[in-house]
Amino acid sequence: MAEVHALDDYYLAITLLITIAYQLFFFSIAFSLKFDKLTDFAGGTNFVVLAIxxxxxxxxxxxxxxVDSLFIIIWGARLSGFLLFRIIKTGKDDRFDDKRDKFFPFLGFWVFQMLWVWTVSLPVTILNSPNVTKFRQPSFGTGRDIAGVILFTLGFLMEAVSDIQKYQFRSKPENKGKVCDVGLFVWTRHPNYFGEIIIQFSIFMIAVSPAAYGYVHGGAYSALYASILGAFFLTILLMFVSGLPLQERPGAKKRYESGNHWESFSKYTQRTSILIPFPPQLYVRVPTILKRTIFLEFPMYVFDPAKHADQGKIQDRQAEEGAADSSQQTQDGQAHQ
Structure with a gap:
């Protein structure tokens, strides 16, 4: 089968156009019908479409x-399938409560999703492009290839298993509001994020193998190495934009102000690494300076009740709890009489 030269010899333009069209199609459905169930599905399946x-x-x-195309297809299909299953169960996506009825703010999310899909797909896109495939490549099985396969397997299992563990934990009524500290969550507070990061670097590692072993030269060599932008983009996204920043301090703040299992949550964060898996028995003894540096638990994630809590909400909760206690004591006294 002859290769197809579409717009440019790295497939950057054609994949961008396909991504824009694909996301706008699903955006039109989501906005017109106020339908949340296709948003994450559109993101995950877009990776599959580009790879194929x-x-x-x-x-x-x-x-x-x-292999590299199959890896991103498997990852995208599993992610989109799981997120579709979860949103069908929950009914709606709370992320869009303030955007669902506003055209441009809602469109902004989809534009960002376009950028996410196109950028993270870069290693596979460039590996499959004419400017790379024209070079003879080493047989599959180099050290980088094997390392990439091992890392992908570990990352994929970590992400998939942790998603299942958290879903099962939260599905039990007796666990409502409790801290998910089972399975992989014993070793890290975000095993799914860590697994996803490993997956993207493993895909890049395999894609860059021809350049690393000297089989690819010139612009193609630079393009393959530049495709690490995809893995870096996803890592930055999870660590500084839409992942940890939206869960760590805001989640702790919500628990503290509501009194929702705050003590158990506080102990959990003290003994459990934020991202990198590590034995909790050892992590609890790690000096704070090492947690804030080597273990990536940056100050921006840390919740300080004195600085970040809304004291008004706490006073209101305490007043409600005091009133409830007084009412219960009165009822107990009347029952005793």
Missing amino acids: ITLAFSGHHNARQI
């Missing part, structure tokens, strides 16, 4: 291309 199209266009289909 670029692999089909390449016309070469060596083992490295097939």
Whole structure:
């Protein structure tokens, strides 16, 4: 099968256009029908579409291309399938409560999703492109290939298993409001994020293998190494934009102000690494300076009740609890009489 040259020889333009069209199609449905169930599904399946199209266009289909394309297809399909299943169960996505009826704020999320899909797909997109496939490549099985396969397997299992563990934990009525500290969550507060980061670096590691071993030269060499932007983009996204920043301090603040299992949550954060898996028996003894640096628990994630809590909400809760206690004591006294 002959390779297809579409717009540019790295498939950057065609994949961008496909991503924009794909996301706008689902955006039109989501905005018109106020339908949340397709948002994450559109993101995950877009990776699958890009991998299949670029692999089909390449016309070469060596083992490295097939493996790397298959990895991102498996990852995207599992992620979109799980998120679709979860949103069907929950009914709606709370992230869009202040955007669902506003055209441009809602569109802004979808534009960001376009950028996420296109950027994270770069290693596979460029590996499948004509400017890379024209070079002879080393047989699949180099040290980088094997390391990439091992890392992908570990990351995929960590992300998939942790998603299932958290869903099962939260599905039990007796666990409502409790801290999820089972399975992989014993070792890290966000095993799914850690697994996802590993997955993207493993895909890049396999894609860059031809350049690393000297089989690819010139612009293609630079393009393959530049595709690490995808893994970095996802890591930055999870660590500084839409992942940890939206869960760590805000989650702790909400628990503290509501009194929702705050003590158990506080102990959990003290003994459990924020991202990098580590034995809790050892992590609880790690000096704070090492937690804030080596273990990536930056100050921006840390909740300080004195600085970050809304004292008015706490006073209101305490007043309600005091009134409830007084009412209960009165009822107990009347029952005793």
